[in-house]
Amino acid sequence: MTDFAALIRRLSDARIEFILIGGVAATVHGSVRLTRDVDVVYARHPDNIRRICDALGAVHPYLRGASKGLPFHLDVPTMITGLNFTLVTDEGDLDLLGEMTGGGTYEQLLPGAVRVELYGRPCYCLSVDQLIAAKRAAGRPRDIDALAELEVIRDRQTASDSGAD
């Protein structure tokens, strides 16, 4: 089972440049939907990749759903060669995305992201508008329900900001 606090603290304490996306980001904004993993978009520069490998080494990252015994190691060459990694770790499921469908890279997403404090750590998280745009761009039928909820949240936040009930 994913330990959200442990994974987020681990990424933040290692000074990894990442933006929370997906279900955890939606929860930050008020979603009540259940999610089982932590999804992040990470910066692809070498220092950040090295920090990711160092931080996750202790929790034994492995490709989620892959057969046991494959010669997979989350190291710098592997991360430079690949882009998106769906991982299982000792602290739970973690998706590391170098690029997000409908959103882009860390650098493209950062200007619109919001800064929040989670478990005492500062983190960046996609805004509600970014989450909605990404889900619309992905166009997956399974996202429709989540998309509807996000739009309801956005409407309620807008109403709250404008002082309406």
Add this chain to the structure above:
Amino acid sequence: MTARSPGCTLNETVPPTSNRSSLDDVIDAYKSGIDVTLIDENLRRSVDERLRYLQRLLEFAEELRRAGRELATKR
């Protein structure tokens, strides 16, 4: 000569009346099924509290799943 309905030609395009797509109509249909009281309750929580609630929810879901597996093996 081919007879056509007045005002209707093969190349005629309907001018867009709005930017709405059929996806918007589908999303609107889903919105009507959303329990906004749960969302409002969650919006009253701090961000940290929302994540702690998610963790408890996940633990509960895992426990239900474990119980289901146990039940299946007893059958």
